[in-house]
Amino acid sequence: MTKVSAVLLPPHHEYTGNLLWDASDVIGRETEIGESINQLRGLGYWASAFPEGDGVTFTEDSGRKDTDELARDVKSSFDWLNISVDLSKMNQEAPKRSPIATLGFEDPIKLExxxxxxxxxxxxxxxxxxxxxxxxxxxxxxxxxxxxxxxxxxxxxxxxxxxxxxxxxxxxxxxxxxxxxxxxxxxxxxxxxxxxxxxxxxxxxxxxxxxxxxxxxxxxxxxxxxxxxxxxxxxxxxxxxxxxxxxxxxx
Structure with a gap:
């Protein structure tokens, strides 16, 4: 069966990673998607399919893997996809956010x-x-x-x-x-x-x-x-x- 084209956007800054494809290309491949998500989870990732059917969002639990390792894991889990990696957002400046509000009951602490x-x-x-x-x-x-x-x-x-x-x-x-x-x-x-x-x-x-x-x-x-x-x-x-x-x- 011909591989489906997909684009991998690795996690960057505070954003999760995304694996994107055309929803019309994966009609009838729900089982494969589910099995691939389970494989990725088995490698220590959190992963979930988009409800629109056009991809998967994911994060890596340990936070220790570099982009190359992430790409290898995703490609091995979704081996029925022809995946290209888009690194264009990796070098963009991190967005500026306002501080998260606190209830003030406790002060932040540093944890090992x-x-x-x-x-x-x-x-x-x-x-x-x-x-x-x-x-x-x-x-x-x-x-x-x-x-x-x-x-x-x-x-x-x-x-x-x-x-x-x-x-x-x-x-x-x-x-x-x-x-x-x-x-x-x-x-x-x-x-x-x-x-x-x-x-x-x-x-x-x-x-x-x-x-x-x-x-x-x-x-x-x-x-x-x-x-x-x-x-x-x-x-x-x-x-x-x-x-x-x-x-x-x-x-």
């Missing part, structure tokens, strides 16, 4: 990203222990997104990256088709699928989601804990989480 993520992880554990596990998934995933970004900045692998590297090494050493015919992209899409469904919704998404909330909350917290440990960070309530698991699951 690692401490933000650690606080989020501690909140996720508190929610888990209090039975509010659906919310704990999103908070733990947000924390791990920051931890993974910090690890990448330090040229270290996240727990998910190490898991996939182990799968690839085992494939090479044994010749076995471990994890089936999954690619790295497939695996990360599967690992992130439910947490992305909990954070995002567009007109092509189903209004229902079926999942094992307990399992996904457990794994979201464990992944975040593993990446926090790689950065030398330990949440204050880590012991309470492990104690609860020992008393309720592993005895």
């Amino acid at each position: 990203k690692s401490e933000v993520a650690l606080t989020q992880l501690e909140g996720a554990i508190d929610l888990f222990l209090n039975g509010k596990r659906l919310s704990s998934i999103t908070l733990a995933a947000a924390a791990d997104g920051v931890f993974a970004g910090l690890l990448k900045q330090k040229e270290k692998k996240s727990a998910a990256e190490e898991t996939w590297s182990s799968i690839e090494k085992a494939r090479e050493n044994t010749g076995l088709n471990i994890a089936g015919d999954r690619t790295r992209k497939d695996a990360f899409n599967e690992w992130n699928w439910h947490q992305n469904r909990l954070k995002h919704h567009d007109q092509r998404d189903d209004e229902w989601i079926e999942m094992n909330v307990f399992d996904h909350a457990y794994y979201a917290i464990k992944r975040a804990l593993a990446d926090a440990e790689k950065l030398g960070l330990v949440p204050q309530n880590h012991f309470l989480f492990e104690k609860w698991l020992f008393e309720n699951i592993f005895t």
Whole structure:
């Protein structure tokens, strides 16, 4: 099938990125659009289709990827498109905005990203222990997104990256088709699928989601804990989480 022409406008200043095409060119390709959006989300992006059907808007959660990396991710996710990149807006002067109004109840503070993520992880554990596990998934995933970004900045692998590297090494050493015919992209899409469904919704998404909330909350917290440990960070309530698991699951 002939590829559809599209234009990629990378994120610039405070504006989100846009991937634009002619709506008439994608009639009947709703499934492909939805699958491509899910692939992009699996790579750590927020993405949503325009209701007019003429494109997708997106942002990259970690904020660490440069324009070339963004373009590669978008092109790999939307491989049925022939994408050209428009950089004309990148060099434009940032628009001048009036200051955002404040309620004045508290003064602004400067936060270290690692401490933000650690606080989020501690909140996720508190929610888990209090039975509010659906919310704990999103908070733990947000924390791990920051931890993974910090690890990448330090040229270290996240727990998910190490898991996939182990799968690839085992494939090479044994010749076995471990994890089936999954690619790295497939695996990360599967690992992130439910947490992305909990954070995002567009007109092509189903209004229902079926999942094992307990399992996904457990794994979201464990992944975040593993990446926090790689950065030398330990949440204050880590012991309470492990104690609860020992008393309720592993005895």
